[in-house]
Amino acid sequence: MSELSAQAPRGPIGKIIDSDIFYSYRTSPVAIVASIVAVVLILAAVLAPWIAPYDPFNPRTLNLMDGFTKPMSESFSGNYFLMGADHQGRDVFSTILHGSRVSLFVGLSATLFSMTLGVGLGLVAGYRGGLADAVIMRVADVQLSFPAILIALLIFGVARGLIPPSQQENTALIVLVLAIGLANWAQFARTVRGATMVERQKDYVSAARIMGVNPFFILIRHILPNVVGPVLVIATIGLALAIIEEATLSYLGVGVPPTQPSLGTLIRIGQQFLFSGEWWILFFPGITLILLALSVNLLGDWLRDALNPRLR
């Protein structure tokens, strides 16, 4: 095979372009479309304060007379609304940009939190085995037998009870991240535990143990880099799940405060007007949520296949 690898281009960018992952990406139309959609949506959300045509949360720029303006038309006060306006005369397009910002922030932070927790516990369970393994995995089993949204609701409710009402507005986002994160760690723990048990048996770990390398170092430097592959896959799919969970919680009215509406909040507001003919208030946030979750999910699916040599 040496004559084959000799043609491989040098340099870091050349290596990326030449890698199997990038090849799999190049030859998968689904992955290309999904990544373009995801990147556009994420960029739009991140840049919301700069690219949104109107500031939907500044009461001084709002005109109640603009309420229920149809999409792609000029309003009473002469503003042009691409996706129409809601009952208070807010530009739906601008609220979506700001709303996906909140949704993405909560989704990403919650996924990061559940990943850190799940990977950590999974590593310990897989490496130590015995009692630690039994306790951690039984807790995970119990948690997996509840719907994640129920657990998130429960945690959210408990936090509401503990935090004084005056602080609730400020801490709502953090509580939401913790609730969604805690509801999703078990998937990470299970996968990492399995992979860790496989890696632990390998001779490079034995070699490190012979030298007296401390177990924490073995876990972090030796085993962790070898188990990140499947973790990335779950994290991607988990991100889509977390975004949907946030939307569900906000839809139920227990999520983000009304001053920082997310996509879920927008959908809740929009559904009130669905039957009176003002469909756009619900339709556009709904489509955005679907596109965001679907594109991230498809990327996760592709990543799982690309990293699994048996499916190639």
Next chain:
Amino acid sequence: MTQPLLSVRDLSVVFHLRRGDFTAVNSISFDIMPGEVLGVVGESGAGKSMTGTAIMGLVDRPGEVTAREILLKGERIDGLGEEAMRKIRGKRIGMVFQDPLTSLNPLYTVGEQLIETIRRHLPLSAAQARQRAIDLLADAGIPKPEERIDSYPHQFSGGMRQRVVISLALAAEPELVIADEPTSALDVSVQAQIIKVLKRLCAERGVAVMLITHDMGVIAEAADRMIVMNKGEIVETGSVADIILRPKEPYTIKLIEAIPSIKAQNPRFAAATARGEGFAADNIDTPLVSVENLVREFDLSPSMLARITGRNRKIVKAVNDVSFVIRKGQTYGLVGESGSGKSTCARMMVGLLEPTSGTVRLEGTDIWRDRNASAKRRSKIQMIFQDPYASLNPRWRVGAIIAEPMRALGISHNATEIGDRVADLLEKVRLDPAAMRKYPHEFSGGQRQRIAIARALSSQPEFIICDEPTSALDVSVQAQVLELMSQLQEEFGLTYLLISHNLAVIRQMADAVGVLHNGVLVEDGPVEDIFGAPQADYTRMLLDAVPDIAKVA
């Protein structure tokens, strides 16, 4: 001249990969006569397995098979459709693969699998097929075949399972059996029996065999003619005796020279006798390592309750009262079949597994119980593993891998100093120092094992435990690695514990030898005493069973 049974002309197998085409088999031609055993030998990647797979029409995408013609008794079998090919496989060409565990379906009894194969290809009733299956199993040397026919594959040992696979291959009275490494997963003593069974059954039935193996010793014992393959091409063809005794091609000569023979005396012993001195192993010297009454039990009790109450307890003594000493600067060889406790011994001596009882002393210090024992153990003992693919962390650069012992043991924290030492070590194991910036997957098996040796040396140990260091490597690479180990031993005054199932390697490398059988040390002594005049029956049986190129008729 009689018509050849199988005639292959210009067979090529090309894999269309994204980085270009890879030619696994390059336009080879050969014949197999009826009733002949043709050995196909070569190192990994030589294309020998691919040849067998291509003849059976089992090459998958992205592989492509092209051939001028493949004739089975004068009929073309290349380019046949999948349906027609399936009738030939099993019926006219039987197959035996390396791993008997995966070539049998674990969900069906061996009888069901045999009867199904027989009835698909032969017009027999169920009862007749069952009788034939029993006869086949009896022929293959399975005791009490009437009872065993209803057992599941997992109820057989590895050797017995391979006998079943051979019965299965012969079930439909094929004209040719393609056996791909049929004995490579088995112990030496079982290997010898399986070769005999395969040879006898095929001779009785006049079945031709294509025997694919990397082990020249197996070919020497079983085959009539042989083909030597290298990089997808046939290097040499001829009778087995001709090729082994009078190889013509440089590649074949190199290959045969690299094979350690169990008949060859230990080179150091020979040199010492020539000088008229006693052999070093006979000298009474202070031992560096001494193992005293070492025992390791494993609790295989079915439940926690059984462990506590003591009922239904099942305790296996993997290592049972083993004692031996290793002298400074020498190599102690530990031989035994799989499950004999060799690796368990090694794990206890290196500090990975605590002994149930008994002691391991290094320069008088008990490495498990004395104060500061673990510090001493870590700085003086190192280990080289069997599988050079699993023993190096794939995510680390070679430089970091080799430097790990120095960092872990606090020998040095200065980056430049460590870098210099790593470069030095790479040169010592005959690798380019630039290798330190690469990852393990960029190296071949032999080079990886050199990296593993460099890592073992980096903490400047006195005692290195080598657990099957060359059994995952090709013979020519094995010879290089063994030579490197000998040179390093001389240069640094190292002491080795060499664990191997390959008796020829042990005879070549070791000064003293211990023979393990079911956890018990059955024999122990200087290498030439053990190989020249074995005392224990087990040792004698083991020595007789080894297929060796010197045994060629």
